[in-house]
Amino acid sequence: xxxxxxxxxxxxxxxxxxxxxxxxxxxxxxxxxxxxxxxxxxxxxxxxxxxxxxxxxxxxxxxxxxxxxxxxxxxxxxxxxxxxxxxxxxxxxxxxxxxxxxxxxxxxxxxxxxxxxxxxxxxxxxxxxxxxxxxxxxxxxxxxxxxxxxxxxxxxxxxxxxxxxxxxxxxxxxxxxxxxxxxxxxxxxxxxxxxxxxxxxxxxxxxxxxxxxxxxxxxxxxxxxxxxxxxxxxxxxxxxxxxxxxxxxxxxxxxxxxxxxxxxxxxxxxxxxxxxxxxxxxxxxxxxxxxxxxxxxxxxxxxxxxxxxxxxxxxxxxxxxxxxxxxxxxxxxxxxxxxxxxxxxxxxxxxxxxxxxxxxxxxxxxxxxxxxxxxxxxxxxxxxxxxxxxxxxxxxxxxxxxxxxxxxxxxxxxxxxxxxxxxxxxxxxxxxxxxxxxxxxxxxxxxxxxxxxxxxxxxxxxxxxxxxxxxxxxxx
Ligand code: B12
Ligand code: SF4
Numbered sequence: 001x002x003x004x005x006x007x008x009x010x011x012x013x014x015x016x017x018x019x020x021x022x023x024x025x026x027x028x029x030x031x032x033x034x035x036x037x038x039x040x041x042x043x044x045x046x047x048x049x050x051x052x053x054x055x056x057x058x059x060x061x062x063x064x065x066x067x068x069x070x071x072x073x074x075x076x077x078x079x080x081x082x083x084x085x086x087x088x089x090x091x092x093x094x095x096x097x098x099x100x101x102x103x104x105x106x107x108x109x110x111x112x113x114x115x116x117x118x119x120x121x122x123x124x125x126x127x128x129x130x131x132x133x134x135x136x137x138x139x140x141x142x143x144x145x146x147x148x149x150x151x152x153x154x155x156x157x158x159x160x161x162x163x164x165x166x167x168x169x170x171x172x173x174x175x176x177x178x179x180x181x182x183x184x185x186x187x188x189x190x191x192x193x194x195x196x197x198x199x200x201x202x203x204x205x206x207x208x209x210x211x212x213x214x215x216x217x218x219x220x221x222x223x224x225x226x227x228x229x230x231x232x233x234x235x236x237x238x239x240x241x242x243x244x245x246x247x248x249x250x251x252x253x254x255x256x257x258x259x260x261x262x263x264x265x266x267x268x269x270x271x272x273x274x275x276x277x278x279x280x281x282x283x284x285x286x287x288x289x290x291x292x293x294x295x296x297x298x299x300x301x302x303x304x305x306x307x308x309x310x311x312x313x314x315x316x317x318x319x320x321x322x323x324x325x326x327x328x329x330x331x332x333x334x335x336x337x338x339x340x341x342x343x344x345x346x347x348x349x350x351x352x353x354x355x356x357x358x359x360x361x362x363x364x365x366x367x368x369x370x371x372x373x374x375x376x377x378x379x380x381x382x383x384x385x386x387x388x389x390x391x392x393x394x395x396x397x398x399x400x401x402x403x404x405x406x407x408x409x410x411x412x413x414x415x416x417x418x419x420x421x422x423x424x425x426x427x428x429x430x431x432x433x434x435x436x437x438x439x440x441x442x443x444x445x446x447x448x449x450x451x452x453x454x455x456x457x458x459x460x461x462x463x464x465x466x467x468x469x470x471x472x473x474x475x476x
Contacts, residue, residue, distance in 0.1 A: 001039045001063040001129050005031060006053065007157075008069055008076035009046035010375035012452065020437045021163040022047050026213060027068050027095060029151035029166075034121045039129075041155075046076070048160025054083060056159060064128045067109075068095035071350050075375035078108040085110075090133060092124065097374070099185060100352030104371060106136065115139035115185065116171070118148040141186065144171065144193045153205040165207030169198050169231060173215040175249065177273070178286045179316070181352040182215045190219050192227055195234045202239045212246035217270070218258060220289060225255055232261040243426055245269035245312070250293045253300030259307035268430040269310040269341070277333045278326075281319040286354075301337050308424040310431045313339035318347035318394050320387040324462050327397040331469035340418045340431045341438075345379040346398055347386070359384050366391070380445075381452065392455070399449050400463045404470040405442035411435035 007025040025045055032041045044056055057065065057080075065084050069077040074097040084091040094113040098105040105112045110133060113124060117139040127133050142148040149168055156162060170192045176183040202210075218228045243266045250272050252258060262270075274297070275287055282291045293300060304311050313334050317326050327344060334342045349356040349365060359365050367373040367383035376383050380398065382391040415432040422428065450456055 002061055003039055003041045003064045003066060004057060004060055004062045005041060005043050006065065006067045006080060007045040007047060008067060008073040008080055009050055010072045010076055010378060012375045013072060013378050020441060022160065023164060023211060024162045024166045025068060026151055026166040026168060029155050030118060031121050032155045033150060033152035034118060035125065036122055039125060043155060043157040044159050045157035048157055052159050062089060065089050065091040067091060067093050069093065069097040071097045071374050072378045075371050078371050081108045090128065096181060096185060096352065100181065111135055113137040113139060116142050118142045141191065144191045147197055149193050150197060150201050153201060165205040165210045166213050167201060167205065167210055168213050169193055170214045174220055175289055176286060179349065179353050179355045181350060184352060190216065190224055195231055198231065199234055199238050202235065208242055210242050210244040212244050214246055217246040217248040218252040220249060220251060225258055229258055229261055232265040235265040242266050243268050245430065247271040249289045250300050251289060253303040256303060259303060259309060263308040267309055268427045269312050270304065271312040271314055273314045275316050276319055277330060278321040280321040284320055297337055301339060305338065305421040308422045308427055310340040310418055310422060310427045312341040315344045316347050317344055318382060318386045322386065323388045324393055324397065325465060327401050328465035328469040332472060335472045338421055341434050344401060346382055346394065348377050348379045349384055350377060395453055397462065397466065399453060400466045402442045402446050402449065404467045405439055406446045408470050410470060411439055
């Protein structure tokens with residue numbers, strides 16, 4: 001069979017991806033690797049541009065179209081499935097959104113595949129080839145020790161090129177934050193791949209910079225830490241020299257040995273979900289690990305820096321304890337802590353999470369014309385009624401933050417500060433690249449804000465606070 005695997009990108013976010021590094025859709029690279037040789041697979045990734053998708057489908061003579069989707073991409077996924085059906089192309093959907101909204105996805109696709117599909121993908125293909133594709137397939141948390149989870153690292157989309165590589169060494173996360181679907185989708189137990197298998201894959205990646213997409217790289221207990229250190233030692237001794245970054249929880253800062261090993265293995269940054277400086281918000285999110293470390297953030301950030309590793313802090317605004325000044329307050333606090341990269345996104349209740357269920361029950365989600373409204377679930381606009389401010393006020397703050405990020409020249413001094421803290425040129429370069437991309441992204445998106453939001457924020461004291469906070473980043 002000829003198979004097309006597509007990553008659809010929401011129309012509303014199109015263009016965003018081209019400003020940052022175009023990142024592989026690892027799930028599709030994993031399926032490509034598991035596809036038996038008798039079939040031929042093409043990946044079409046709309047992060048590289050969506051204009052050619054229909055042409056490529058038209059000319060590709062495909063027998064099966066497989067589409068993945070995050071929630072934000074679901075609207076576009078359904079557009080593509082409608083086109084496939086009009087052109088008698090069999091289509092199947094998988095990924096986080098289909099898993100979260102199976103009945104909705106089923107309406108739009110000939111078949112859906114739920115959960116992790118590494119193990120069942122060859123059987124799905126055999127059914128499709130025999131004309132017996134079932135309406136629904138259910139995957140399970142696969143045993144990664146059996147060699148699952150590995151991707152075809154050399155597989156590029158036919159409509160562009162990825163700019164970095166991705167690899168996954170473990171799946172699952174025990175923390176179970178309220179707004180995140182990972183613990184439900186991939187399980188609370190952290191499952192690891194065999195170290196030899198990881199090293200083999202690591203050494204086949206053509207890219208010099210990797211994103212290790214594990215949800216919680218260092219894990220939360222002794223057992224996880226021992227395993228992570230074993231892997232870091234193996235990467236250092238047997239892995240091709242590559243720089244990389246990953247995601248972890250704040251507790252990694254308490255393990256100087258692990259941090260040192262990570263730097264030596266090429267790690268230059270860790271994304272850490274701080275989420276909020278408001279304790280009540282952390283309670284609401286069920287982010288227990290952050291509550292435990294809230295009084296020690298400064299020490300933790302310093303420990304990362306001492307090892308040479310940059311801290312990429314992720315924050316959510318719009319939680320129930322937040323108000324009009326949360327955006328500026330978050331930036332001020334994050335700068336004081338010395339966080340190198342600050343990512344602030346709108347609270348977005350995603351289907352498949354406890355938070356979505358709660359907000360729906362409380363009738364707080366107003367962008368609920370599904371599936372059309374899924375493409376608004378991009379984390380850059382408000383889709384629900386926050387508790388203490390209006391959705392419009394929250395949108396204005398985000399809008400203003402973007403304008404400030406687009407107009408103030410902040411990345412250079414920020415980079416100098418990272419260098420002073422970490423004494424690592426490669427870490428500084430990593431931070432500089434990401435921050436410059438964020439600034440470029442803000443400049444690209446800002447002009448569309450008026451059309452997207454339907455208003456221009458009026459200059460007020462909140463705007464001034466946000467600008468002042470952004471300028472704080474300039475202070476060495
Ligand atoms: C890496 C990553 C990113 C990368 C880029 C990934 C990319 N190129 O698409 C970056 C950093 C850019 C990113 C961004 C965002 N991400 Co993200 N990300 C991840 C992460 C950590 C790993 C994804 C991955 O590679 N998984 C490994 C592969 C192997 O798993 P998989 O994709 O699920 O694929 C398996 C199955 O789902 C299935 N499958 C998947 N597709 C298909 C298709 C078919 C046909 C079949 C049969 C099977 C199938 O088979 C695969 C093998 O088992 C996940 C968490 C996670 N554990 O998955 C979050 C996750 C996917 N991200 C999420 C979110 C919310 C976002 C953002 C909106 C966050 C933000 N603050 O801006 C953005 C927006 C991205 C967008 N396109 O709109 C959510 C999505 C939930 C949802 N319902 O939408 C996740 C699940 C995390 C969470 N918090 O819940 N992300
Ligand atoms: S720690 Fe990260 S991956 Fe784990 S549940 Fe929370 S947000 Fe999701």
